[in-house]
Amino acid sequence: MNDNTQGFRYKEFGDLVRQWRQAVRPPMTQRELAEKIEVTSGFLAHVETGRTLPGVRTLVAISRALGVPLHDVLRAAGYLPPSAEQHDDTLLEPELRVFFADDWPDLSEDERELLRDFVRMLKTRLKRRQSQAGETAGYAPELK
Numbered sequence: 001m002n003d004n005t006q007g008f009r010y011k012e013f014g015d016l017v018r019q020w021r022q023a024v025r026p027p028m029t030q031r032e033l034a035e036k037i038e039v040t041s042g043f044l045a046h047v048e049t050g051r052t053l054p055g056v057r058t059l060v061a062i063s064r065a066l067g068v069p070l071h072d073v074l075r076a077a078g079y080l081p082p083s084a085e086q087h088d089d090t091l092l093e094p095e096l097r098v099f100f101a102d103d104w105p106d107l108s109e110d111e112r113e114l115l116r117d118f119v120r121m122l123k124t125r126l127k128r129r130q131s132q133a134g135e136t137a138g139y140a141p142e143l144k
Contacts, residue, residue, distance in 0.1 A: 009078050011050030016076050018048045020066045028066070037061035053077055056118075057103065060111065071114045080118055 021028045028036075034044040037058060046052045054062070059077055063070040074080040107115070 010053050013053060013077050014048040014050040017044075017062065017066075020062075020068050021048075024066055033062075033065060036065040056115075060103065060107070063111075070111050071117075074114060074118060080114075081121060 021030070021033050030044050030048065031041050034041045037044075038061065039054070039058060043052070043054075047054055054077070056074075056079065059073050059079070060070060062068070063073045071080060104112075
């Protein structure tokens with residue numbers, strides 16, 4: 001992805017966050033949302049103006065604070081493809097529990113399933129990249 005496309009995605013996501021924030025009743029200020037999701041007002045301003053894209057934990061917090069489904073937030077931020085691909089392989093829950101140790105108990109089953117989908121998608125992309133790199137180098141590394 002080139003910088004132009006990435007910048008557009010950041011701006012588009014920031015516009016959505018602003019729209020979601022203003023759509024709650026009563027509308028929430030940047031400061032109020034920043035406090036709820038435990039970031040600075042300056043960081044949230046950077047998100048809304050498209051200067052930065054928050055990490056997954058902040059995206060989960062935005063979803064909860066604004067009542068927007070997590071899969072919509074993750075897709076808007078580019079963390080999930082437009083339509084999540086389903087895979088036969090299963091991701092072991094302990095892998096996710098280790099990575100999200102602090103947050104796992106507080107996640108709803110829907111949020112947990114979305115994280116599983118997200119990790120499956122990442123694993124698929126990583127396998128594809130490694131396969132492509134292996135083909136150009138004359139070998140295909142195996143991903144466990």
